[in-house]
Amino acid sequence: MLELLGIASLSFMAALSGAVVPGPVFMLVVSESMRSGRVAGPLIVLGHLILESFIIFLVFLGLGPLMKSKLALTIMGFAGGAMLMLMGLRLMRDALNLKINDEALFSNPSLAKTGRASRSLLISGFLSSGSNPYFFLWWLMEGSPLIMSAISIAGAPGLLSFLVGHAFADLAWFSFVSCSIHKSRKFLSWRIVRAILFASSVALISLAIYLPFSLYFQVNMLVNAFMRSLTKRFYY
Template sequence: MLIIEIFGAFLLGFTIGFTGALVPGPMLFATIELSLKRGWLAGPEIFLGHMLVELMLFILILFGFTSFISSSAVSSISVIGGFALTVFGLLTVKDAKNAASAGISQGTPGLKLTSNPIASGLITSVSNPYFWIWWLTAGSALVLREHELGIFISLAYIVGHWTADLSWFTAVSGSFSRGKALLSENAHRFILYACGIFLISFGFYFMLNSSNAAQLF
């Protein structure tokens, strides 16, 4: 039973992480630009900088929030997190066409980056408002919900999240280092629509089950 729960948490983390990774942002453009200069290793190195920031947040969420959080607070976080997931899903669907076009472009003119990929991953993460909005709402809510089932479940979730990020950005850097786009515009748009619908559906589920989360505390 524990194995199934761990796998489910990993799959959830991977799916949600993949939806976020697909949406173009500073980290994606940094990966494209540096992979053209440094090769396929730029993707994993940029991910490492990104992961260091998320690891710090993950630890703070678990050991900062769970030490004093109440059942009513869990319920509130679940509602806010579910609402945030739904909003992110709606925005993903709404912007899928433009995002798909931007996501396969050869970098972004005028984007200033450090030549160190790890530093670029860290900087593009902490300087992205979307990153903080996500982790202060849906991200923290998801981690806390998985932690209700045990530390190994929450670890499986974050490892799944990181696996999605690492897989995507490695694929992007490997593709662009050879001068090719990873996905066609139509394929990228279709995947973004599917991801958006998933986030909307899961957001509603999250909100509707907020009372069950509170009962576990």
């Protein structure tokens, strides 16, 4: 039992350390909580967790090395950048079109409880996670070894403890962010809401430009360093 609690605690802290760093999911939670209320955070996280489950499944199928390849990382980086750009431009359009007549919409979060809005938030969580290439890198470089370690320590219960701890960290943090923004919404004018949405859209567009190119150059540096180490090894 203590081993399982230790695995869950380690998983919780590892996930929380990544969740608190602002990224596409964080920006999405901020903007959607303004529009849809406190339910935005949990629904977006659910989409995020669905993608994580898919990645874990691929790792267990042995596709981890393929996903680490230079070509795969480059494709994920630029495809993710394109998705982020579209999300940012859409959010910017909504922010610029926001008028004082939309005040009732923002003060009535029950809109997000409809099936269509819930599905939209869930899909947005899935896409915003997939748009961040460093999300995949974290799972391949750090998440996978942690999972294997949990399995080696406690088998299937260890894996379950790891997944529960990881999911709880994401859900707790983004629910807190979403609830905090929802609570503060009543004190903000529609102009401030529009400014926050616009700032979030600019942040998403900036990430869309920065993340793919930073990953591309980082991958090239890693490949060149690896080739230099091989050259030295065979030379000497």
